[in-house]
Amino acid sequence: xxxxxxxxxxxxxxxxxxxxxxxxxGIGRVTNETSGKLxxxxxFFQQQRxxxxxxxxxKVVDNSGAKQVMCIQSLKGKKGARLGDTIIGSVxxxxxxxKVKKGEVxxxxxxxxxxxxxxxxxxxxxxxxxxxxxxxxxxxxxxxRVFGPVPHELRKKKHVKxxxxxxxxA
Numbered sequence: 001x002x003x004x005x006x007x008x009x010x011x012x013x014x015x016x017x018x019x020x021x022x023x024x025x026g027i028g029r030v031t032n033e034t035s036g037k038l039x040x041x042x043x044f045f046q047q048q049r050x051x052x053x054x055x056x057x058x059k060v061v062d063n064s065g066a067k068q069v070m071c072i073q074s075l076k077g078k079k080g081a082r083l084g085d086t087i088i089g090s091v092x093x094x095x096x097x098x099k100v101k102k103g104e105v106x107x108x109x110x111x112x113x114x115x116x117x118x119x120x121x122x123x124x125x126x127x128x129x130x131x132x133x134x135x136x137x138x139x140x141x142x143x144x145r146v147f148g149p150v151p152h153e154l155r156k157k158k159h160v161k162x163x164x165x166x167x168x169x170a
Contacts, residue, residue: 050080053071056070061131061148065099066091084153106142111162113126141161141162145167
């Protein structure tokens with residue numbers, strides 16, 4: 001789970017850490033950096049990253065007992081959810097003795113999104129996966145630990161308790 005930071009002056013919005021672990025993208029990137037021109041493989045093999053929308057599967061990164069959640073509805077905007085937005089989801093996979101069970105409808109806050117997001121200093125951040133932390137209706141986390149990096153943009157969205165539980169703040 002790596003976060004990619006980029007500046008707006010980078011060529012065609014490339015990340016420094018690669019994209020989705022595909023070897024073909026790495027080959028296209030080498031030709032891009034050495035020649036300075038964009039090749040067909042740069043556009044053909046790069047996956048389009050979009051909003052978290054209905055039927056998107058997300059990884060759960062807390063110890064609430066759920067492993068995977070499918071998004072039912074985004075509670076903000078018609079297009080979908082981004083970093084820090086709250087969604088409603090259905091638990092698809094769960095641990096046997098967890099706090100939530102398979103099939104339950106839960107609320108969650110998006111803490112990692114594959115779609116890039118701009119920062120105030122001009123850099124952009126994106127993650128390798130889509131991940132959420134399960135919360136109750138009041139916005140308090142269900143679990144007691146949050147695994148992996150969490151962006152500091154959650155502070156602006158009033159999710160300070162999630163930041164307090166996080167291992168690493170990106």
